[in-house]
């Protein structure tokens with residue numbers, strides 16, 4: 304299986320994260336992708352290639368072009384207008400309720416105002432190289448997608464930063480551009496075939512759901528920690544099933560704490576049935592390994608062998624599958640877990 308990787312991710316290297324009312328070194332850090340690279344590059348089953356460049360059009364096809372415009376210069380604008388700051392984070396967030404009964408707000412002129420306009424939370428700092436790293440992750444996803452469109456049965460894009468929390472017009476949750484959504488939109492619009500995004504990250508992919516919520520060409524299916532206790536809190540409930548043409552094209556499976564391998568595999572079954580019923584010709588997996596039993600920020604109990612079984616269950620569908628990296632924060636085991644998952648898929 305080909306692995307698409309770029310060292311551009313090293314350019315996004317924040318030293319602090321504001322989370323749980325404190326600051327700490329970021330859970331989402333460069334060692335995650337480097338650990339995966341280390342393990343897969345020592346395994347002869349995987350061949351590494353570099354991404355090709357896809358430009359900005361595929362990003363603007365999914366996101367509000369203002370998001371990309373903002374991220375292109377936000378960090379340097381902040382240094383110039385506000386002052387030197389290695390990590391740039393909003394002080395205030397635009398929320399529509401602030402303007403209840405008034406016209407909708409508009410993007411402010413100042414960089415501080417723009418930050419709260421385009422970002423939805425505090426754990427996702429901008430650094431000097433963030434934009435370049437985020438562009439590299441999109442190129443990685445699209446290059447992995449092209450491999451499958453050109454005939455490979457499977458491919459793996461080692462995307463970092465991840466993408467599934469980025470909505471059409473907001474970044475956050477460690478995500479800037481929605482790599483999986485950009486890839487899914489690319490397949491749906493260039494081939495005219497249906498696509499399924501299967502999101503197995505611990506966290507609900509609120510961004511991917513929002514982007515495709517009213518579309519029938521891209522099915523979104525997610526297994527995740529119940530939002531009643533888990534980030535992103537406001538989305539991921541079972542009654543969010545799509546709207547308009549996208550009615551019944553969104554399928555959420557919220558899971559209780561400590562869900563183990565057998566229970567997880569059981570919960571995966573109806574999700575896979577949805578994919579078949581939808582008529583998807585291609586699957587994009589948003590692969591998060593933060594469902595792992597010792598993940599430091601999550602509470603499910605999936606094991607390394609459980610990941611192998613998940614990959615194997617998805618292979619049973621017999622569909623071309625593009626696997627894109629999302630979360631996973633037990634760095635010591637992250638490489639082994641990705642390896643096990645991909646071996647389950649391609650065995």
Ligand SMILES: [Zn+2]
Pocket residue numbers: 504505506591593629630631
């Ligand atoms: Zn996650």
